[in-house]
Amino acid sequence: MNWKHVVSVRQFDRADLERIFEVAREMRVVRRYGGSRELAGRMMVSLFYEPSTRTRVSFEAAMNYLGGAVSGTESARQFSSAAKGETLEDTIRILSGYSDVIVLRHDKAGAAERAAKVSEVPIINAGDGVGEHPTQALLDLFTITEELGRPDGLTITLLGDLKHGRTVHSLARLLTRYGARLRFVAPPTLRLPGEVREELLAAGMDVYETEQIQEVLPSSDVLYVTRIQKERFESAEHFDAVRSIYRVTPETMRLAQQKMIVMHPLPRVDELAQEVDEDPRAAYIRQARNGLYVRMALLRLLLGGPV
Numbered sequence: 001m002n003w004k005h006v007v008s009v010r011q012f013d014r015a016d017l018e019r020i021f022e023v024a025r026e027m028r029v030v031r032r033y034g035g036s037r038e039l040a041g042r043m044m045v046s047l048f049y050e051p052s053t054r055t056r057v058s059f060e061a062a063m064n065y066l067g068g069a070v071s072g073t074e075s076a077r078q079f080s081s082a083a084k085g086e087t088l089e090d091t092i093r094i095l096s097g098y099s100d101v102i103v104l105r106h107d108k109a110g111a112a113e114r115a116a117k118v119s120e121v122p123i124i125n126a127g128d129g130v131g132e133h134p135t136q137a138l139l140d141l142f143t144i145t146e147e148l149g150r151p152d153g154l155t156i157t158l159l160g161d162l163k164h165g166r167t168v169h170s171l172a173r174l175l176t177r178y179g180a181r182l183r184f185v186a187p188p189t190l191r192l193p194g195e196v197r198e199e200l201l202a203a204g205m206d207v208y209e210t211e212q213i214q215e216v217l218p219s220s221d222v223l224y225v226t227r228i229q230k231e232r233f234e235s236a237e238h239f240d241a242v243r244s245i246y247r248v249t250p251e252t253m254r255l256a257q258q259k260m261i262v263m264h265p266l267p268r269v270d271e272l273a274q275e276v277d278e279d280p281r282a283a284y285i286r287q288a289r290n291g292l293y294v295r296m297a298l299l300r301l302l303l304g305g306p307v
């Protein structure tokens with residue numbers, strides 16, 4: 001492992017991923033037995049300029065389970081000195097003097113990279129606008145591995161807002177480390193950004209895009225559903241035109257294989273019916289729980305002693 005920050009999934013090779021997952025499995029056991037004191041005396045600052053439930057709370061819980069301390073601010077746009085006009089760079093320079101790691105969620109793509117340039121401590125990208133969400137992709141890939149084994153040879157279908165969905169951008173890039181087949185289902189206005197598609201093709205991935213879920217569902221091993229990212233649309237009309245375009249229901253699940261799993265980074269709105277929760281193939285609650293173990297593993301690897 002020769003990285004100091006977690007900014008983009010591009011930084012991980014296959015050996016890094018296997019190492020993170022091995023530590024995540026250990027962390028599941030540590031959590032079960034009440035945590036450890038391994039990061040006692042260490043401080044994590046969480047700096048969130050955009051809403052979050054899972055990412056922020058699971059990072060803070062992860063640090064606590066390892067005996068570390070937590071500080072920071074949510075709604076940083078209103079509650080931090082950003083409201084007075086302070087630049088991100090200045091805020092990070094100051095906070096890196098108070099802490100050992102900074103978890104940053106920001107509305108602008110590239111913010112984590114900017115922060116990493118000026119920070120004295122590791123920056124963890126917890127989502128940068130429509131850019132990336134690397135720790136989500138790690139927990140997504142960990143979930144696939146735990147549920148179905150290594151992703152090599154699996155058919156993974158990503159559905160919904162592929163244009164704005166940063167979890168999609170990160171997961172698709174991460175899957176280039178494995179020989180998975182990628183199927184992208186979206187309306188023409190919400191297709192995967194050209195830049196991400198190019199990266200996948202350059203890596204030799206088997207990529208197929210369609211608007212029809214029925215076309216690819218029967219051969220899928222994983223269905224990764226995403227929310228239409230309302231906050232990224234220019235106008236309410238544009239959002240209204242696509243808001244209900246897909247909805248995964250028990251009906252939809254009849255077309256899927258018995259061993260397929262349904263994933264979702266959450267929060268869900270209309271795209272995934274509550275009734276699907278009863279289906280044993282619904283993996284999204286287990287997926288969210290895995291976030292805690294993967295984030296404990298990242299903190300352990302970035303801040304702890306040799307493992």
Ligand code: NCD
Binds near residue numbers: 054133167226
């Ligand atoms: C995602 C995000 O913030 O990008 N949420 C998360 O971190 N689990 C997905 C979303 O907001 O739709």
